[in-house]
Amino acid sequence: MEKIDRKKTVAEQIDDEANQYVTFLISGESYGVEVLCVKEILGMTDVTPVPNTLSFMKGVINLRGEVVPVVDMRIKFGMSEKEYDAFTVIIIVEVKRRLIGMIVDAVSDVADIPIDSIQNTPHFTTRIETDFIKGIGQLAEQLIIILDVDKILTSDEFQKIDQEDVSE
Amino acid sequence: MSDQAILEVFHNEAREIIENIETELVSLEESYDSEKVNTLFRYFHTLKGSSGIAGLMEVSEFTHEIESLLDRVRSEEIQVTPSLIDTVLASVDLVKVMIFDEDQADGLSSQKEKILTFIGKNSNEVTDSSRPLPQKRKLNYFRVKINFKDNVFEYGIDPLMIIEDLVTVGTVIEEKIYRSRVPALDEINPEKCYLSWMYIIGTKHAKKKIDEIFLFVFDDNDIEITDITEDYREDITSDVNEEKKIGNILVQKGLITEDELLFALSNMKKEEKVGKALVRLKLVTEKDIEKALGVQVEVRKKIESTTIRVERAKLDGIMNLLGEIVIGQSSIVRFADELDEDKAYALKNSLYGLNRSTRQFQEQIMAMRMIPVGPTFSQFKRFVRDTSRQIGKEIRLEIMGKETELDKTVIEEITDPLKHMIRNSIDHGIESTEERIKLGKDPTGIITLNAYHQEGCIFIEISDDGKGLDAEELRSIAVSKGIIAKDKELTEDESYALIFKPGFSTANAVGDLSGRGVGMDVVKSNIDSLRGSVQIITEKNRGTTFRIKLPLTLAIIDGMLIKVGKSVYIVPLLSILESIRPRKEDVKTIKGQGEVVMVRNEYISLIRLYKYFDQVPAFENPWEALVVIVESNGEKLALMIDDLIGQQQIVIKSLDNTVTKDRSISGAAILGDGNVSLIIDIHGLLSEISSLRG
Numbered sequence: 001m002e003k004i005d006r007k008k009t010v011a012e013q014i015d016d017e018a019n020q021y022v023t024f025l026i027s028g029e030s031y032g033v034e035v036l037c038v039k040e041i042l043g044m045t046d047v048t049p050v051p052n053t054l055s056f057m058k059g060v061i062n063l064r065g066e067v068v069p070v071v072d073m074r075i076k077f078g079m080s081e082k083e084y085d086a087f088t089v090i091i092i093v094e095v096k097r098r099l100i101g102m103i104v105d106a107v108s109d110v111a112d113i114p115i116d117s118i119q120n121t122p123h124f125t126t127r128i129e130t131d132f133i134k135g136i137g138q139l140a141e142q143l144i145i146i147l148d149v150d151k152i153l154t155s156d157e158f159q160k161i162d163q164e165d166v167s168e
Numbered sequence: 169m170s171d172q173a174i175l176e177v178f179h180n181e182a183r184e185i186i187e188n189i190e191t192e193l194v195s196l197e198e199s200y201d202s203e204k205v206n207t208l209f210r211y212f213h214t215l216k217g218s219s220g221i222a223g224l225m226e227v228s229e230f231t232h233e234i235e236s237l238l239d240r241v242r243s244e245e246i247q248v249t250p251s252l253i254d255t256v257l258a259s260v261d262l263v264k265v266m267i268f269d270e271d272q273a274d275g276l277s278s279q280k281e282k283i284l285t286f287i288g289k290n291s292n293e294v295t296d297s298s299r300p301l302p303q304k305r306k307l308n309y310f311r312v313k314i315n316f317k318d319n320v321f322e323y324g325i326d327p328l329m330i331i332e333d334l335v336t337v338g339t340v341i342e343e344k345i346y347r348s349r350v351p352a353l354d355e356i357n358p359e360k361c362y363l364s365w366m367y368i369i370g371t372k373h374a375k376k377k378i379d380e381i382f383l384f385v386f387d388d389n390d391i392e393i394t395d396i397t398e399d400y401r402e403d404i405t406s407d408v409n410e411e412k413k414i415g416n417i418l419v420q421k422g423l424i425t426e427d428e429l430l431f432a433l434s435n436m437k438k439e440e441k442v443g444k445a446l447v448r449l450k451l452v453t454e455k456d457i458e459k460a461l462g463v464q465v466e467v468r469k470k471i472e473s474t475t476i477r478v479e480r481a482k483l484d485g486i487m488n489l490l491g492e493i494v495i496g497q498s499s500i501v502r503f504a505d506e507l508d509e510d511k512a513y514a515l516k517n518s519l520y521g522l523n524r525s526t527r528q529f530q531e532q533i534m535a536m537r538m539i540p541v542g543p544t545f546s547q548f549k550r551f552v553r554d555t556s557r558q559i560g561k562e563i564r565l566e567i568m569g570k571e572t573e574l575d576k577t578v579i580e581e582i583t584d585p586l587k588h589m590i591r592n593s594i595d596h597g598i599e600s601t602e603e604r605i606k607l608g609k610d611p612t613g614i615i616t617l618n619a620y621h622q623e624g625c626i627f628i629e630i631s632d633d634g635k636g637l638d639a640e641e642l643r644s645i646a647v648s649k650g651i652i653a654k655d656k657e658l659t660e661d662e663s664y665a666l667i668f669k670p671g672f673s674t675a676n677a678v679g680d681l682s683g684r685g686v687g688m689d690v691v692k693s694n695i696d697s698l699r700g701s702v703q704i705i706t707e708k709n710r711g712t713t714f715r716i717k718l719p720l721t722l723a724i725i726d727g728m729l730i731k732v733g734k735s736v737y738i739v740p741l742l743s744i745l746e747s748i749r750p751r752k753e754d755v756k757t758i759k760g761q762g763e764v765v766m767v768r769n770e771y772i773s774l775i776r777l778y779k780y781f782d783q784v785p786a787f788e789n790p791w792e793a794l795v796v797i798v799e800s801n802g803e804k805l806a807l808m809i810d811d812l813i814g815q816q817q818i819v820i821k822s823l824d825n826t827v828t829k830d831r832s833i834s835g836a837a838i839l840g841d842g843n844v845s846l847i848i849d850i851h852g853l854l855s856e857i858s859s860l861r862g
Contacts, residue, residue: 048735048844050823051781052830052856060827060836062844065488065495067821067836098824 338371733783
């Protein structure tokens with residue numbers, strides 16, 4: 001019998017097809033994440049703050065019996081904080097089998113972006129970290145910054161926390 | 169099912185089978201028993217079949233070779249010798265690599281050759297130069313029917329003495345006294361013997377020994393001694409795969425012989441059951457039949473109650489859903505509270521009923537997660553065998569409390585610490601063979617693993633009969649390593665606890681076993697993280713016992729809900745000593761040390777929780793707010809809170825370590841109103857605070 005193929009990861013499967021993205025707004029700019037990573041979208045709810053953590057970690061919420069951490073993307077991207085309003089949503093994404101919520105200004109659409117209209121991340125001169133930006137997609141004259149959720153949540157800061165935990 | 173899924177199922181199964189094989193092999197080495205060989209044979213057979221299904225033909229072919237080797241052992245063609253056991257163990261190791269680490273398997277072809285040559289050699293030669301293993305003496309079973317003549321006392325014979333002689337020969341398995349000959353009270357002649365007896369006895373001795381007991385009464389009385397060893401089964405319900413007939417059960421219990429059964433069968437009336445016939449023929453009593461029927465039912469149950477494998481994630485899913493139901497329920501209760509008394513009455517009543525069911529439901533799910541510790545303990549047998557051999561000590565692992573049940577997660581978390589502690593006992597606890605002989609001890613050291621339930625907790629003990637801990641020696645090592653100050657005074661218990669300090673190792677040379685970067689300090693912190701504790705009991709030259717105390721489950725605790733500012737936090741009820749409202753004059757500020765509260769002439773440092781958690785409090789002054797006195801590892805803290813809300817059973821949800829690195833938060837729970845509340849870990853809080861103070 002031939003050797004068994006390892007199952008393809010979700011990301012690999014997406015790359016094979018024409019990709020769909022959930023797009024959302026942060027500070028007037030459009031961002032997108034792959035639709036298959038998104039578990040659900042919630043309105044803003046009560047967040048229980050957690051002591052002694054990173055500034056963008058807003059706390060934890062109850063997602064139908066599960067405790068899910070939520071991250072404020074504005075703080076994460078180094079932008080100014082904004083009062084949460086009726087448009088503020090939490091996008092729940094699944095990263096490495098765990099759930100995490102992203103607080104964003106508003107959710108806009110689910111868009112098909114052909115692979116060839118996505119270009120690799122240019123080298124920004126701004127402060128914006130580029131390692132969690134997968135590329136820039138173009139959709140009807142509109143630029144969409146495509147985020148790599150895997151990287152958002154395993155970026156340096158998170159690793160730092162993990163390491164500190166281990167060393168203790 | 170996809171190929172991947174098949175492989176996964178196979179891996180799970182294989183892991184279990186291999187563990188069982190190792191345990192069985194080590195136990196076979198201790199004493200030979202043909203049943204053990206049979207079991208081993210079956211395990212290899214299963215492994216062969218499943219690996220074939222999973223497409224691992226190489227494994228299947230290899231295990232087939234071992235299976236046929238065992239088959240020859242089974243048919244007593246070849247004997248079990250230590251070298252045979254070594255070979256089979258080595259082949260198990262090889263199979264492990266072949267199954268779980270396919271890429272590595274190619275490098276092991278020489279080892280495989282070696283094993284196959286051994287098997288090949290053994291197929292021709294029956295004799296093996298190494299000594300055969302001791303055979304376990306099998307017991308003989310006898311059924312003894314004693315029916316004295318009623319005037320037996322006149323001959324100066326006391327039936328009691330004879331029976332007492334009989335029971336000393338072996339163990340009594342069944343004892344029956346027949347009273348049918350006893351007359352009515354007014355007709356009893358005290359000088360007559362009316363009773364008859366029946367014994368089933370298991371003994372090492374031959375029938376002759378029993379005959380001797382009855383030597384003087386044999387001729388005049390009705391004594392019947394039957395050898396039932398062939399048919400007797402100690403535990404009828406074990407190892408069954410088919411239904412048992414009532415007659416067979418009676419034969420196996422030793423109550424009737426095969427011949428008697430055949431006699432009854434041939435004498436059966438039309439439409440009569442075997443049991444009835446046996447009773448009619450006075451071979452057994454109604455009661456015997458009832459008992460045998462009970463066994464039959466049990467056997468049938470055993471056949472029916474097969475187990476199914478359930479992924480733990482599914483159980484957790486049910487548990488989560490149930491949590492949702494409980495939350496939903498409590499919100500209905502809150503609505504009911506707002507209704508009129510008489511309207512709400514019926515609603516509340518049915519809610520109470522529902523509440524009871526959900527609680528039972530929860531308990532049932534919890535019970536599903538509980539598994540006996542036996543398999544975990546048994547897997548250490550091989551570990552002890554291998555490591556003690558490696559360092560040239562003779563050590564045997566004894567296991568008690570196998571059937572004690574524990575949450576599967578706790579078992580998984582405790583396996584590694586246990587292994588390390590056993591390793592520690594092998595390395596440091598038990599003396600070398602020469603030393604033991606010098607001290608007049610048994611050259612074979614014994615490590616005992618025991619598990620039991622007590623005080624709503626589970627205790628696991630690792631004991632050795634080695635040299636014990638020396639408080640003075642431990643102290644001086646700690647001083648030389650700079651772990652404690654030279655002039656620091658320690659009690660004996662504190663000295664023993666030094667071995668849990670980081671950087672402490674009593675081994676002079678870093679041996680092969682220890683010194684792998686994990687020490688007893690890691691063991692201790694692992695146990696701490698399970699909310700457990702370790703106690704050390706030691707006596708010089710008698711040995712050391714590590715007693716680990718663990719909660720039954722990690723999933724549920726009794727918590728006290730406290731309010732700080734707008735948020736609700738949970739403090740484990742076990743940590744709380746009392747809650748008080750201090751007088752103004754009892755709160756004092758100590759320069760550089762922060763605030764303290766005096767509680768019955770004891771100063772306890774006060775933590776303003778609202779400051780720690782960055783909340784806006786309802787009260788700024790401790791004498792207006794409440795203070796909860798908590799304790800962890802003998803250290804006390806006074807936590808200033810706004811209010812106590814109440815006590816509740818809490819289902820713990822673990823927090824990802826990406827959420828916070830704060831040690832004072834051990835997890836979260838979802839409250840009745842759907843909000844998430846953080847659980848404060850007092851031990852962690854203490855260490856956070858001491859690190860804040862620097």
